[in-house]
Amino acid sequence: MSLASDLEVEAFALSTKPPKYMQNEDRSPDEVWGVGLTIRDISTGKTLTYAPGLAAIDETMQRRLNASDCIAIDGTFWTDDELPALSVGARSALQMGHLPLSGERGSLRQLEGLTGSRKILVHINNTNPILIPNSPERQAVESQEVEIGCDGLMFDL
DSSP, rough: EEEEHHHEEEEEEEEEEOGGGGSOOOOTTTTTOOEEEEETTTTEEEEEEOOOOOSSOHHHHHHHHHSSSSSEEOOOOOOTTTTTTSSSOSSSSSSOOOOOSSTTSSSSHHHHTTOOOOEEEEEETTOGGGGGGOOOOHHHHHHEEEEEOOOTOOOOO
């Protein structure tokens, strides 16, 4: 879809899950519960991919991210058991449809191979320790040249 003479947007399905209040309903496995966007600036050829909810980064998503100049990606939880460990919820990150940042299969590990892309974490839960200045988790994110998104963050393509 064209937004302006030099901007186009492509919407795509994200690998996320329905909210808890909808999980007891009969659902088609093909239903889409999250939408990402790839925005292309036709005049510069630059792209931004916005994926705020990801349960996994499959080959298709990896190709999309590799082809982007800037990505804004799900940074909801640091660990899979973040909420249960803090006694503020029973479900894990993966049960809610969010790939945790840490661990061998976490999104930070999967983003390591991306070069030339600006990487920004978005949709960060208030329990995520990356929000604590100087925390080891924040330092781990920043050491990989991944930005922690904040309100009012701006960028140019």
